[in-house]
Amino acid sequence: MTYCVGLLLNEGMVLLSDTRTNAGLDHISSYRKMFTFEVPGERVITILTAGSLSATQLTIARLQEAIDAPDATGDNSILLAPSLLKVAEIVGATLWSVRDAMDQRLKANGHFGSASMIVAGQRKGGVMRMFLIYPEGNFIEATAETPFLQVGEHKYGKPILDRIVRSETTLDDGKKAVLLSMDSTLRSNLSVGMPLDLAVIREGDCRLSHQRRIEAGDADFAKMSAAWSRVLRDGFLKMKI
Amino acid sequence: MTYCVGLLLNEGMVLLSDTRTNAGLDHISSYRKMFTFEVPGERVITILTAGSLSATQLTIARLQEAIDAPDATGDNSILLAPSLLKVAEIVGATLWSVRDAMDQRLKANGHFGSASMIVAGQRKGGVMRMFLIYPEGNFIEATAETPFLQVGEHKYGKPILDRIVRSETTLDDGKKAVLLSMDSTLRSNLSVGMPLDLAVIREGDCRLSHQRRIEAGDADFAKMSAAWSRVLRDGFLKMKI
Numbered sequence: 001m002t003y004c005v006g007l008l009l010n011e012g013m014v015l016l017s018d019t020r021t022n023a024g025l026d027h028i029s030s031y032r033k034m035f036t037f038e039v040p041g042e043r044v045i046t047i048l049t050a051g052s053l054s055a056t057q058l059t060i061a062r063l064q065e066a067i068d069a070p071d072a073t074g075d076n077s078i079l080l081a082p083s084l085l086k087v088a089e090i091v092g093a094t095l096w097s098v099r100d101a102m103d104q105r106l107k108a109n110g111h112f113g114s115a116s117m118i119v120a121g122q123r124k125g126g127v128m129r130m131f132l133i134y135p136e137g138n139f140i141e142a143t144a145e146t147p148f149l150q151v152g153e154h155k156y157g158k159p160i161l162d163r164i165v166r167s168e169t170t171l172d173d174g175k176k177a178v179l180l181s182m183d184s185t186l187r188s189n190l191s192v193g194m195p196l197d198l199a200v201i202r203e204g205d206c207r208l209s210h211q212r213r214i215e216a217g218d219a220d221f222a223k224m225s226a227a228w229s230r231v232l233r234d235g236f237l238k239m240k241i
Numbered sequence: 242m243t244y245c246v247g248l249l250l251n252e253g254m255v256l257l258s259d260t261r262t263n264a265g266l267d268h269i270s271s272y273r274k275m276f277t278f279e280v281p282g283e284r285v286i287t288i289l290t291a292g293s294l295s296a297t298q299l300t301i302a303r304l305q306e307a308i309d310a311p312d313a314t315g316d317n318s319i320l321l322a323p324s325l326l327k328v329a330e331i332v333g334a335t336l337w338s339v340r341d342a343m344d345q346r347l348k349a350n351g352h353f354g355s356a357s358m359i360v361a362g363q364r365k366g367g368v369m370r371m372f373l374i375y376p377e378g379n380f381i382e383a384t385a386e387t388p389f390l391q392v393g394e395h396k397y398g399k400p401i402l403d404r405i406v407r408s409e410t411t412l413d414d415g416k417k418a419v420l421l422s423m424d425s426t427l428r429s430n431l432s433v434g435m436p437l438d439l440a441v442i443r444e445g446d447c448r449l450s451h452q453r454r455i456e457a458g459d460a461d462f463a464k465m466s467a468a469w470s471r472v473l474r475d476g477f478l479k480m481k482i
Contacts, residue, residue, distance in 0.1 A: 155396035159425035163473055176482050184400035224482050231476030232404055239472065241417050241465050 001191035002033060002152035004048035005181055006118045007174045008130040008142040010167050012202040012209065013120045014174040016182055017048045018152075020193030034197040035060050037067065037079055040207035043123045045078055045087055046199055050152035051115030051135065055102060059095045059115070066090075084121050084129040088139050091119050096137030116151045124206050156188045157181030171200055176224070183225045196221075242432035243274060243393035245289035246422055247359045248415045249371040249383040251408050253443040253450065254361045255415040257423055258289045259393075261434030275438040276301050278308065278320055281448040284364045286319055286328055287440055291393035292356030292376065296343060300336045300356070307331075325362050325370040329380050332360050337378030357392045365447050397429045398422030412441055417465070420455075424466045437462075 004017040017033040031053060038044040047063075049056035066076040074080040078087045095115060102113045117133040130142040132149040142149050144167045150158065157180075164177045175198065185192050194216035202209040214221050245258040258274040272294060279285040288304075290297035307317040315321040319328045336356060343354045360380075361371040371383040373390040383390050385408045391399065398421075405418045416439065426433050435457035443450040455462050 153396075155394075155429070156400055158429045159397055159400070160473070162428055163470055164477055172482070173478070176477065176480060179482065180477070187403055188396070188399045220482065224480065227480050228476070229404055231472070231480065232401070235469070235472030235476055236405055236417065236421070237414070239417060239465065239468050241413070241420065241461065 001189070002050040003150070003154065003157060003182060003185045003189075003192045004033060004050055004118055004152055005148060005150045005154075005157065005161070005178050006048060006120050006130050006142070007165055007169070007178060008120070008128060008147045008149075008167070009165075009169050009171065009174050010203070011171045011174075012200060012205070013046075013128055013130060014171060014178055015046055015048060015118070015120055015199045015201075016178040017197050018182065018186070018192045019195050019197065020191060021053050022191055025190075028193070030193070030195070031057075032197065034199060036199065036208055036211075037063070038207055039079060041124065042206055043079060043121065044201055044205070044207050045084075045119065045121035046201065046208070047091065048118040048120075048151065049115065050117070052102075052113035055095070055099050055113045055115040056117070058098045059091070059117075062094050062098065063091065066094075084123060084126065084131075087121060088119050088129075088131040088133065088141075091117060091131075092133045092137035092139050095133055095135070099135060118149050118151055120201065122201065122203070122206050128201070128203060153185055153189050153192050156185040160184060171202065175200065179221065179224060180228050183221075183228065194218075242430070243291040244391070244395065244398060244423060244426045244430075244433045245274060245291055245359055245393055246389060246391045246395075246398065246402070246419050247289060247361050247371050247383070248406055248410070248419060249361070249369060249388045249390075249408070250406075250410050250412065250415050251444070252412045252415075253441060253446070254287075254369055254371060255412060255419055256287055256289060256359070256361060256440045256442075257419040258438050259423065259427070259433045260436050260438065261432060262294050263432055266431075269434070271434070271436070273438060275440060277440065277449055277452075278304070279448055280320060282365065283447055284320060284362065285442055285446070285448050286360065286362035287442065287449070288332065289359040289361075289392065290356065291358070293343075293354035296336070296340050296354045296356040297358070299339045300332070300358075303335050303339065304332065307335075325364060325367060325372075328362060329360050329370075329372040329374065329382075332358060332372075333374045333378035333380050336374055336376070340376060359390050359392055361442065363442065363444070363447050369442070369444060394426055394430050394433050397426040401425060412443065416441065420462065420465060421469050424462075424469065435459075
């Protein structure tokens with residue numbers, strides 16, 4: 001499995017993904033699940049992927065191929081698309097066409113290759129938008145009422161987001177919130193694993209404003225995790241019922 | 242769905258269940274999911290149920306029928322069984338026979354009626370034991386290393402248990418932990434709903450030591466929920482990253 005989360009805040013967008021991929025419990029590897037396409041200052045698009053690795057890798061490769069094609073147009077290249085909505089449509093259609101072709105063959109064995117994605121971006125002069133692309137290519141969009149989207153193992157890390165994240169949340173608090181949400185997921189579910197990829201896109205920057213890979217054993221992450229455990233433990237023990 | 246959780250602590254056992262049952266989103270009702278069978282001072286058995294209501298109701302009814310039968314024996318009555326292990330076997334076999342009969346008919350429509358249970362109890366002179374009964378009737382047991390069991394929507398409420406619950410946890414802290422675990426689940430998942438049933442079986446009591454129904458709008462629960470939100474929020478805001 002996977003856990004990816006994206007926040008759409010007034011100040012910008014915060015994105016976090018893990019890197020664990022597993023085909024069964026005895027075949028574990030580490031793959032990047034965060035991909036950024038940008039023309040710095042003009043357009044930034046970050047995609048987080050969950051689900052069948054063969055489906056997500058091929059989707060990302062197809063998107064890159066369409067960008068690099070000499071006859072690229074706004075209809076097939078996410079770097080030329082006239083709107084973020086069109087970007088979401090291109091990603092959705094690409095994901096679906098990859099999955100559809102795969103499933104024709106997989107279903108003979110009773111398998112299927114599901115996958116979903118978070119697409120976050122901004123064009124110069126446009127507003128930030130964030131979409132969750134479903135395995136069938138349709139999508140929903142984050143809004144002021146629901147300023148976060150998750151794919152993969154989303155349940156363990158949802159309570160903290162439900163309680164903390166609002167559109168007004170600052171970027172620093174947003175980073176803390178997604179890291180703690182990931183921390184709860186890492187502790188409870190083996191199929192989600194370090195290292196992590198964290199990215200921040202500040203409103204108006206139209207580029208990756210900040211990007212960091214957090215390795216297993218990262219001192220800051222361990223400190224934060226321990227501090228949060230103390231907050232929970234001390235608060236818990238002090239509470240009366 | 243449902244959320245039920247049981248803690249096996251040195252001081253005793255703490256059990257909590259919600260009461261929401263839904264067949265689709267537009268058919269919601271409230272059913273008790275906690276059932277206690279006891280000969281006070283001699284034997285206490287509490288069962289928490291999750292899954293298809295028709296399967297769990299019929300299983301509980303069959304267990305009661307076997308207890309009431311004039312020819313009840315230690316082989317079929319959970320109040321006469323010579324050990325808690327035998328109790329788990331009777332509950333598992335009953336659940337499986339109910340489901341097997343149901344599924345013969347349901348599968349014609351592509352449906353099936355899954356269900357699982359937590360069985361917790363103690364006999365005079367014996368030790369406390371707690372089992373998770375799977376839909377097929379096989380089961381696992383809580384141990385000192387893993388002193389809690391969950392059925393139903395278990396993911397939202399697992400992080401708090403992972404961080405807090407140990408065998409040495411007191412009964413009062415155990416009550417707080419299961420209520421906070423439920424609170425996180427209630428906030429994040431509509432298919433789990435108030436009122437709640439809380440029970441405590443103190444070690445050696447061999448009876449329900451404490452039992453409480455917590456209604457929607459219960460002042461103490463609301464206070465605890467608000468206090469926990471404050472703990473999380475204040476702790477979160479104070480943390481540096």
